[in-house]
Amino acid sequence: MATDYRSNSEGFASPGPFTQDRAWDSGSGKSLHHQLRRFLALLLLSLGNLGGLTAQTEDEPAQGIQPRFQSQSVTYEALAIFGEDTSKAVVNIHYRIGQNFFIFIRNDAEPRTTEYKGRGELLIELLDEQRNSVARQIRQISLTRATLPKENEQLQDLEGAMSFTVPKGTYQIVFSLDDRESGRTFLERTRRVTAVAPKLSTLELSPPLVLQPNVQPDEQAFVPINRGGDVLFGGRGAIVSQMYLVQTDAILEVKWKLEGVIEGFKGRKQTFSGTHYAMVNGLLQLARQEDGIQYRVQSSPRSWRTVSVPLPFERLEPGSFSLEVEYTAGGMTQTQRHLFRVIWPQRPFSLFNTTLALESLRHIVGEEEMDEILSSSGSKQAEAFYRFWQQKDPDTTTAYNEVMTEYYLRVDEALRRFSGVREGDGFKTDRGRIYILYGPPSETNRVFQPGGPPTEIWTYERIKRRFIFIDPAKSGAFILSQAENL
DSSP states (O other), X not given: OOOOOEEEOTTOOOXXXXXXXXXXXXXXXXXXXXXXXXXXXXXXXXXXXXXXXXXXXXXXXXXXXXXXXXXXXXXXXXXXXXXXXXXXXXXXXXXXXXGGGSOOEEOTTOTTXXXXXXXXXXXXXXXXXXXXXXXXXXXXXXXXXXXOOOTTOOOOOEEEEEEXXXXXXXXXXXXXXXXXXXXXXXXXXXXXXXXXXXXXXXXXXXXXXXXXXXXXXXXXXEOBOOSTTOEETTXXXXXXXXXEOSSTTOOOEEEEEEEEEESSSTTOEEEEXXXXXXXXXXXEEEOOOSSSOOEEEEOOSSSEEEEEEEEOGGGOOSEEEEEEEEEEETTEEEEEEEEEEEEOTTOOGGGTOXXXXXXXXXXXXXXXXXXXXXXXXXXXXXXXXXXXXXTTOSOTTSSXXXXXXXXXXXXXXXXXXXXXXXXXXXXXXXXXXXXXXXXXXXXXXXXXXXXXXXXXXXXXXXXXXXXXXXXXXXXXXXXXXXXXXX
């Protein structure tokens, strides 16, 4: 069934079609990544404003650079669903474990090869209201690598699930993870899950499972996002629930509304609504597999249905959202409510600080437009900020803006590499400005001459430019002395 969203977004200006810059070579056959970087460099060059910068305001100082936000090493979520045995309920625990939780050591058992292993043990247990153990599973974890992990290497998370069939009731979850090499332990026992056995006399729904988009032609296979209930910024997806229809021939109607508050700028909201869904006969069931998590629909002699509702997750900005879905069939109505966040684990640090995000625009925004943005406040300032970046976005179908992300990653790097000891002013320096506008140079040379100031030469082969910086005070504060064409 085709998806059609009706939207109303406060402060969210819908951009028009992307207009090609004269330097944008969309027909060259090069990769999108290469084209994007080339477009960004040329675009920023054409818009570049090399004038002076105003001082950082004191209410939100950008002092220093912090590490880029890393997602938690260990997350998990509990889902209570229905099974074919209606006298009991099924509780599935999905987990995600970062490999950086484990310490890797040389595998001495394989002396002829260089191999590093990480080992751990995962225990999940359900306790009833009297704190008695009702169900428990233990899983051994074994990881193998050809090399030791590098300091900033992004390691693939381990994903899996454990399934428990239990009587109806409320259970305390004990989640315990140990690293065998370091003795490091993660233990949490504060969460609870309520398992309900179906009555089969009314319109019944299991809690929603948040899904990734189905990249397979198999319409009866579902893969959870598995982010502890959160949704990744820029990603597509849906929700799926089990449903019991008392009247098998009843026509199902679905209405949903999604609304939330955006992080960063006060007063900025998003609202979406729709009516589309897809439905198949059968019960949702966790599939057995070595890695990852997957659900499949199993046929059932009863009137069970699996209903999926596509949602515009890809259009949501980072923030907190509420989802309300109303299901109506045979004169019966049930409403689901789900709270979640849209998270951006690799979000540039400079976008967490609104003053820094605005001030660093001065490299590419003229003074008049900059004054207009800064003179606004609240939702109007947010609208002006995002309208500026939406005009640069080559893909307007998602909220994720590749050009804006690349720009602020460069701001982060300028802060990290060129800031003074006490002030986070790296984006204001000459080297920081050139780095933000053009990215990392093809070649960097440092020259020391007796009696002369230290000199640093940046060469950009791709744009045929060279920039020469000098440090007259020999304090590490390089200034741009010359720019030339190659």
